Amino acid sequence: MSAPAPAPAEQSSRRLRFERIPMRRIILIVLSVSIIYGVVAGSTATLRTGVFTAEDWQSLFINGLARGSVYALIAIGYTLVYGILFMINFAHGEVFMAGVYTAYFVAVAFAGNGFLNSNPLLSIAILLLVSMAVSVFIAVLLERLAYRPLRGAPRLVPLITAIGASFFLQYTFRGFYGANVRAYPTIEILQGKWTIFGIQMLKTQAIVIVAALFLWFLLYLFVARTKTGRSMRAVGEDREIASLMGINVDRTIVATFAIGGALAGAAGILYVFLFNQVIFTMGFLPGIKAFTAAVLGGIGSITGAAMGGLILGILEAVGPNLFLTGAEVPSPNQLQPVIAFGILVLVLIFLPGGFLGASEEKRA
Amino acid sequence: MNLRSALKPGFVGGIVVVYLSAIGMVERFQDRNVITGLVGLGVVLMLVAFAITSYTAARKSDSSLLTGVAVGFISGAFVAIVTMGFEGLINAGLDVRGMFVSITPGLLETLEFGLNPVVGAFMMVVASTAVGAVSGVLVGLEYHLRSAVVFAIGITLLMSLGEPILRVTLGNLQIPTGWLYELGGLTIAGTIIVLALAFGLRWWWMSRADTRREAAAQMPEATRRTWGRASLMAAIVALVALPWIVGPFVSDVLGTVGLYVLLGLGLNIVVGYAGLLDLGYVAFFAVGAYAAAIFTSPASFLVTEEGQQFAEAGFTNLWVALPFVVIIAVVIGAAIGAPVLRLRGDYLAIVTLGFGEIIRTLVLSDWLSPYLGGAQGLTRVPAAPPSSFDLRNPQHIYYLILAFSLIAAYISYRLVDSRVGRAWAAMREDEDVAEAMGISVVRYKLLAFAMGAGVGSLGGVFFAAKIGSIFPNSFGLQVSINVLAVIILGGIGSIPGVIVGAAALVGLPELLREFGEFRLLIYGAILIAIMIFRPEGLLPNKRRQRELHEGQDLAAVDLTKEGPS
Structure with a gap:
C-alpha cells in the first residue's frame, strides 16, 4: 500500500479551490470517538448496576481465556500459512472441523464399550491423535490439490479458491456424516471444578488453557530450533532465494500446512472439551475468529497469534456483558460475533500490522 | 503405453466415484430418471466420472484405446472392491451408517446395479471398462466426429435434465411430449431421436463452419453491427415472451x-x-x-x-x-x-x-x-x-x-x-x-x-x-x-x-x-x-x-x- 496521497490542492493553485474535505479521516474520528464513548459509557453503566459480582467477572474471564486458547491454536495455522504464502487459508476452519468431527466417531465407539471412562487419558490421547491426523491429511490435501496449482497467481485467485474449498469441505463432511448436531460423549474425569490460586474454574477450562500453552510452546521451539522451522522462515522471507539455498520449497510448504493442521486438530478436541458439540458448520465461526486473532496479533507472527487469540477470547466473553448490559441491550451474548468482527474491522482500520506483525507496507 | 501411467488416473476415477457415493450424491441423483427404465442420474454421474478420467488419461497417451480401457478397468475395480468391502462390513454387523450416513442399502443397490454383490461388482468393472474403451476410441476419432458425438451426448443429457421446463413449455405450445418424456426421464425412443438429431445438426453445422467464417469475414462492418443489434433485439423479445x-x-x-x-x-x-x-x-x-x-x-x-x-x-x-x-x-x-x-x-x-x-x-x-x-x-x-x-x-x-x-x-x-x-x-x-x-x-x-x-x-x-x-x-x-x-x-x-x-x-x-x-x-x-x-x-x-x-x-x-x- 502507498502512503496517504499528498494533498493535490498544493500543486494546482491556478484557480481557487476549497481544500478537499478529508472524508475518510472524519469518518474515522467519528467512528473511534463513538466507539470509545460507547465502551466507556456502557461499562460504567454496567458496573454501576452491579448485576455481576466479582466472581462472575472472574468466571467470564476464565471462560474467555479458555476459548481464546482454542482460537490461538487455530490462529497459528493462519499465521504460518500467511507467513509463507501470503494467502489467507480461508478453509482452515474446515480443517479444524474435519478432525474433531471424525474423532467424534472414535469417541462414541470408546464410550460404547466403556473404554473412554476406564482409560480416560489413553482415550483422550487417541482422540487427539485421530483428530490431528485427519486435520493434517485434509490440510495437506488442500494444499496439494487446491493451492499448489495457483502459486504465483494474482492474490485474489487463491483466496477465492480457499473460499470455494471451505464450502466444498463443509458440505463434503455434511454428506459423509450427516447434517445433525452431535454431542460428544462425556469424559467423567473432566467433569467438575478445580480451585487454582483461589479462583474456581472448570477442569476442562484449566486443561484447555494449559494444553494450548504447552502446544504453543512446542511449536515455538519447533519453528525456532529445528531445520524445518528454519526453512519455513527462510521460505517466508524469500521463496526464490530459499530455493537457491537448497531448501525444498514444496516440502516446506507442505510441512507448514501439516503443522497448522495438527494444531487445528488438537484445537478441535480442546474445543469440544469446552463446547461439547460437533456439526459440519462448526469450523466457520472459530475459523473467522481465529483469523481475527491472527490479524490482531499481527499476521505472520506466532506469538502474535497466541496473544491475539487470548485477547479476542477475553473480549468476546467479557465484552458483551460489560459493554452492553449497562446500555440495556437484551441478551447481549447474541452479539458476540459483532464484537469479534467489530474488532477485526477496527484492527484492520487502525492497526493493520497488528500488535506484533510487520508493517503493512512491508507485506504489500 | 505402460500400465503405470494408467494406474494414477484409474485410482483417481475410482476415488472420485467412491467420494460421490459416500457424500450421498449417487443415491440421491439415482431417484431421477435419465432414460426411463434404463439409467438414472446417479449411474450417469458415475459413468461421466469414469469417462472424464479415462478420456484425459487417454489423450495424454500414445495408445489411447488401451489406456482408456486400462483406466476404466482400474477405476471400476476400485469402486467394486470398495463396494464389496462395505457390503462385508455391514454383513459383519458393523454400524457403517452410524458414521457414514450416506452408505445406505439403496446406495449399495445402485452400485451393484440391483444385482447380487458379486455379479454387481463384475458389472461395475464391465461398465467402467466399456466407458473407458469408448473414451479411448473417442480420443482416436477425427475432430469433427468426436465433437459431434460429445455434443449429441451432452444435448441428450440436457434434454433429459431439462424435462421439468421442456415438458411444461412444449405442453403450453400444444406440442405432444408423450413420445419424448416418461416419468421424468427420456423414453428410449426419444433418446435415440434426440441423439440422432443432435449428432446430425452438429455435423451439418461444423461441415459448414468454413463457409460461415468466410461469410462473416466478408460481411461489411455496418451489416455485422445490424445483425448484432437485431439478435440482441430478438433476445430481448424472447425474454419478454418467456x-x-x-x-x-x-x-x-x-x-x-x-x-x-x-x-x-x-x-x-x-x-x-x-x-x-x-x-x-x-x-x-x-x-x-x-x-x-x-x-x-x-x-x-x-x-x-x-x-x-x-x-x-x-x-x-x-x-x-x-x-x-x-x-x-x-x-x-x-x-x-x-x-x-x-x-x-x-x-x-x-x-x-x-x-x-x-x-x-x-x-x-x-x-x-x-x-x-x-x-x-x-x-x-x-x-x-x-x-x-x-x-x-x-x-x-x-x-x-x-x-x-x-x-x-x-x-x-x-x-x-x-x-x-x-x-x-x-x-x-x-x-x-x-x-x-x-x-x-x-x-x-x-x-x-x-x-x-x-x-x-x-x-x-x-x-x-x-x-x-x-x-x-x-x-x-x-x-x-x-x-x-x-x-x-x-x-x-x-x-x-x-x-x-x-x-x-x-x-x-x-x-x-x-x-x-x-x-x-x-x-x-x-x-x-x-x-x-x-x-x-x-x-x-x-x-x-x-x-x-x-x-x-x-x-x-x-x-x-x-x-x-
Whole structure:
C-alpha cells in the first residue's frame, strides 16, 4: 500500500479551490470517538448496576481465556500459512472441523464399550491423535490439490479458491456424516471444578488453557530450533532465494500446512472439551475468529497469534456483558460475533500490522 | 503405453466415484430418471466420472484405446472392491451408517446395479471398462466426429435434465411430449431421436463452419453491427415472451435467476470492474429487503397505532419507497466502504465478510427486534399498486426484475469504456501506478462500492416484494457466495457471463431438486475448478483474460476458445 496521497490542492493553485474535505479521516474520528464513548459509557453503566459480582467477572474471564486458547491454536495455522504464502487459508476452519468431527466417531465407539471412562487419558490421547491426523491429511490435501496449482497467481485467485474449498469441505463432511448436531460423549474425569490460586474454574477450562500453552510452546521451539522451522522462515522471507539455498520449497510448504493442521486438530478436541458439540458448520465461526486473532496479533507472527487469540477470547466473553448490559441491550451474548468482527474491522482500520506483525507496507 | 501411467488416473476415477457415493450424491441423483427404465442420474454421474478420467488419461497417451480401457478397468475395480468391502462390513454387523450416513442399502443397490454383490461388482468393472474403451476410441476419432458425438451426448443429457421446463413449455405450445418424456426421464425412443438429431445438426453445422467464417469475414462492418443489434433485439423479445411460454412455475425460477442476474451485475461492478473482492455483498441485499419491508409493511414500527386501522397499508407503497431504499443502501455502502477501502485486497475481502455477518447478527438480535423483527422476521410486505400488476404473481414480477436487470446491464455496459470504467481498469491492474496517474483510488473504489450497494439493495427490494415476508436466515453468507460463484463461473467482469452464470448456478438447481443439498458443495467445487483451470470464466471479458494470463502466450489462450459461431 502507498502512503496517504499528498494533498493535490498544493500543486494546482491556478484557480481557487476549497481544500478537499478529508472524508475518510472524519469518518474515522467519528467512528473511534463513538466507539470509545460507547465502551466507556456502557461499562460504567454496567458496573454501576452491579448485576455481576466479582466472581462472575472472574468466571467470564476464565471462560474467555479458555476459548481464546482454542482460537490461538487455530490462529497459528493462519499465521504460518500467511507467513509463507501470503494467502489467507480461508478453509482452515474446515480443517479444524474435519478432525474433531471424525474423532467424534472414535469417541462414541470408546464410550460404547466403556473404554473412554476406564482409560480416560489413553482415550483422550487417541482422540487427539485421530483428530490431528485427519486435520493434517485434509490440510495437506488442500494444499496439494487446491493451492499448489495457483502459486504465483494474482492474490485474489487463491483466496477465492480457499473460499470455494471451505464450502466444498463443509458440505463434503455434511454428506459423509450427516447434517445433525452431535454431542460428544462425556469424559467423567473432566467433569467438575478445580480451585487454582483461589479462583474456581472448570477442569476442562484449566486443561484447555494449559494444553494450548504447552502446544504453543512446542511449536515455538519447533519453528525456532529445528531445520524445518528454519526453512519455513527462510521460505517466508524469500521463496526464490530459499530455493537457491537448497531448501525444498514444496516440502516446506507442505510441512507448514501439516503443522497448522495438527494444531487445528488438537484445537478441535480442546474445543469440544469446552463446547461439547460437533456439526459440519462448526469450523466457520472459530475459523473467522481465529483469523481475527491472527490479524490482531499481527499476521505472520506466532506469538502474535497466541496473544491475539487470548485477547479476542477475553473480549468476546467479557465484552458483551460489560459493554452492553449497562446500555440495556437484551441478551447481549447474541452479539458476540459483532464484537469479534467489530474488532477485526477496527484492527484492520487502525492497526493493520497488528500488535506484533510487520508493517503493512512491508507485506504489500 | 505402460500400465503405470494408467494406474494414477484409474485410482483417481475410482476415488472420485467412491467420494460421490459416500457424500450421498449417487443415491440421491439415482431417484431421477435419465432414460426411463434404463439409467438414472446417479449411474450417469458415475459413468461421466469414469469417462472424464479415462478420456484425459487417454489423450495424454500414445495408445489411447488401451489406456482408456486400462483406466476404466482400474477405476471400476476400485469402486467394486470398495463396494464389496462395505457390503462385508455391514454383513459383519458393523454400524457403517452410524458414521457414514450416506452408505445406505439403496446406495449399495445402485452400485451393484440391483444385482447380487458379486455379479454387481463384475458389472461395475464391465461398465467402467466399456466407458473407458469408448473414451479411448473417442480420443482416436477425427475432430469433427468426436465433437459431434460429445455434443449429441451432452444435448441428450440436457434434454433429459431439462424435462421439468421442456415438458411444461412444449405442453403450453400444444406440442405432444408423450413420445419424448416418461416419468421424468427420456423414453428410449426419444433418446435415440434426440441423439440422432443432435449428432446430425452438429455435423451439418461444423461441415459448414468454413463457409460461415468466410461469410462473416466478408460481411461489411455496418451489416455485422445490424445483425448484432437485431439478435440482441430478438433476445430481448424472447425474454419478454418467456414467462407466457413456460408457465408460472418456471417463471418463478426465472424470477429467481433474474434476481441473481441483478445481484451479479451489482457485484460485478465491485469485483469485476473495480477489482475489490466483496464477500459481504449480502449486507446490501439485506439492507434493501429490510428497508423495503420497513417502509411498506403494516407490521413495521413506522406505522403508528392509528395507522394500523387502515388495514393493509404500510408507511408508504413500494414505488415511493424504492428510491429511498436505494439511497439508504448507497449511503450505508459508502459509510462502510470509506474507512476500509484503503485496505489491501485480501484483507478487504475478510472485512466485508465481517460486515455481512455483523448485519446478519444485528438483524437476528433481540436488541433490534422491535425494529427488524428478530428471528421472526418482517412479514406482510404488501404488494404494490396497481393491483392489476401483481408482484406475487411470478409472471408479473419477472418483468420488473427483467426491466431493472436490463437497465443494470446497460449501465454496466456503458460504464466499461467510460472515464470511470477506465479508471477502474487502471486501478485494478496496478493501484500504485493508477494513483500516480492522478486517479483518486479511494474515490473510485468508493464509487464502485456504492454503486454495487445500490444495485444489491434493488435486488433486496424485489426479493422482499416477491416473497412477501423476510427472515434473517435468507441473508447468510451463502448468498454472497452464490453471487460470487455466479460471476466467477460466467467470467469476472463479463456481462453475458453473469447471465450464463446465474442461469447455470441458480436456474439449474432450482429445476433439479436433487441438487438442493449439494448446491454449496458444487459451488465450492466450481470456484476451485474455475480458479485453477480457467480463471477468466466461461464467457470471459477480454481485458480481464489478458490480465489473468499476463506473461503467458496469448495465442495459446485464444486457441482454446471456439471460433466465431
